[in-house]
Amino acid sequence: MADIILKVSKGQKFSDLVPEKLHQRIVAARMNKKLFDLSDEVPEDGDAELIDVYSDDGLIILRHSTAHVLANAVVELYNALPNTSNENLDGFYYDFDMQPVSTEDFPKIEEKMNEIIKKDLKIEKYTMKRDDILNLFRNNPYKTDKILKNADDDATVYREGDYYEFCRGPHVPSTGFIKAFKLLSVASTTYNGEINGKRMIRIYGTAFPDKKMLDQFLRNREEAMKRDHRRIGQEMDLFIFDTERAPGMPFYTPNGAIIRNELIKYMSEINASNNWQEVWTAHVFRDIIWKQSGHYDKYKNDMFLFQLENGEHYGLKPMNCPGHIAIFQRNVYSYRDMPVKYCEPGTVYRYEKSGEMGGLTRPRGFTIDDGHGFLRQDQILDEVSSLLGMIHDVFNTIMGDVEFSFDLSIMDKNNPGNYLIEYKCKNCGNIFMLRAASSNLECPNCSSKDLEMDFSMWDTATENLRKALESKNLRYKEYPGEAAFYGPKIDVHVKDALNRFWQLSTIQLDFFMPINFDLYYINSDGKKERPVIIHRAIYGSYERFIAILLEHYNGKLPTWLSPIQTYVIPVSENYNEYALSINNLFIKHGIRSRIDLSSETISKKIKMIRSMRPSYIIVVGEREEHNKSISIRNRKDKTLEMPVNEFIEKINDEISSREINQMF
């Protein structure tokens, strides 16, 4: 439905503007970017937008209102003290101070919620004085705290039956607007996320405008759980975790190593064709390099650091950039040599806290398809454009025609102290870079405090990132204040088959490392000049990317990535010889083929191998031997007989062109 925009005049009630037939669909209104309850009066003449429950904003309002019904129910059932709720892409949650509940209690809570919904309680809004609100919530310290922090004398309180909520709104007009909801899970959390805060119970749920959408969501959710990469990894025998002896470290089994190596090989080709030179760097460094890079100060608690008998201090690399910088420093470069671009499948080790690890998505050791470019400032645009092209090619090749989203994280000029920026001393003319938050704002040369900020480096870099995105016609969102202190960045998200966005690629500009390591090149005037470093990864990490691919394809990887490309099954022992000759022929032609000579029935062999997701199952018997052919069963369980040589040619094409779809 298109947004409904109406001319409205001051004093009208929004609810009176809703067309009769949309009565159950319009949940709120918006004017001048402000949301209103339908019970509100129009504040001034102008254009108002009616918010449909099927729109993004409407959905959030619906979920928000459902969270309140949850709170209402939980307060009645358990005498809980509600704290706060939130809504997101998947649903909502509400935090309570209460005795722990489990999912077994959900039916009871849902029943109570349904009662509240059936009553179709009006959700009424009251504007109240702060002291009155405080009085109303005097028995709830969490609400009191929030009121003290947020309320002024025209703050709002909403009533739903006997239940009151201190809230900005808006809400759906009555509880009957909630047509389809479900509680999903329960977890514990801390009050306001404070690390030592009071323990709270968080109940997760979701709501949709109709039952059909809810069911679809629940089905997707179930499918996502079935597709969990840990489960698929087990079924396909791809990797293991030796949780006792090497917690958080993935081990690739032969099948998993095939996938990883194919991805590395492809990235290596992409890198080479875009002039990124492959290097190899050490995994263990003396700690001095981490002190120089700044990682030690900031991340030493998250690093694997150790000391030898002789007293020397070492650390495993948590980042690849210092290694690449070390290689860059072997030479003096002319501006003509730039850019210098090094890349590497670089394995890094980070001591993630025990509770922060999880499968392949958050291991302690992982390999980044890392790259560091050393650029002149005028080369940023070209390089970023080239990277955006690489990103496009890579994901379209591997995942198909996927949807992307781009985040541009930029500096917040209202808080320049957070960032490393250039200053000019008005006293002595010295130009230097400084992160104001971390040191005194004074000229390192003459100690003058009369300084002028110069944003030009940031402005140029940010403008180049924008230009690169725009030149490729990519839509992006800007996030002021989200830039790293050392530079702006682009993060790339890719949508998978289950409609989930994953952050994969990142392109970060860095003004800081070049200073820490005193990097320079010689410009056309023969003077030293600082390069900008570009940090980039396309897959992100191999571990995470493999996990995403497994879930995206439900393990049914394109043939070029598939650990088992053909699985040969003879109909009976009488055809073992023919089957063996076929298998050997495949292997000779570079196809990853296996054969099943066990004395099981053909049905059982197929049943057993299915969880390993071979690309093609090849069945041979009398007919095939006679015809010099094979029977091929594809991933969709279609079968086709084909001459052996024709199949070999076709599958080799499929593999070498990294085709996503099967030959039939």
Added chain:
RNA sequence: GCCGUCGUAGCUCAGCCUGGUAGAGCGCGUGCUUGGUAAGCACGAGGUCGCGGGAUCGAAUCCCGUCGGCGGCUCCA
């Protein structure tokens, strides 16, 4: 790191509440079966119940500690 929850055969799990030193299915091995596209039959091997301690005549089971896993929180260069 914090809260919750879990750890039994290669895998998935039952037994634990209400102590009497282990069970299933799949897989694996052997034999029979020679089967044409999602489980043929029989027999067999395999586990000191994550690890350490405590109370008990006796612990997979109860208590404490510890190491891991999972769901969240916090964090993620």
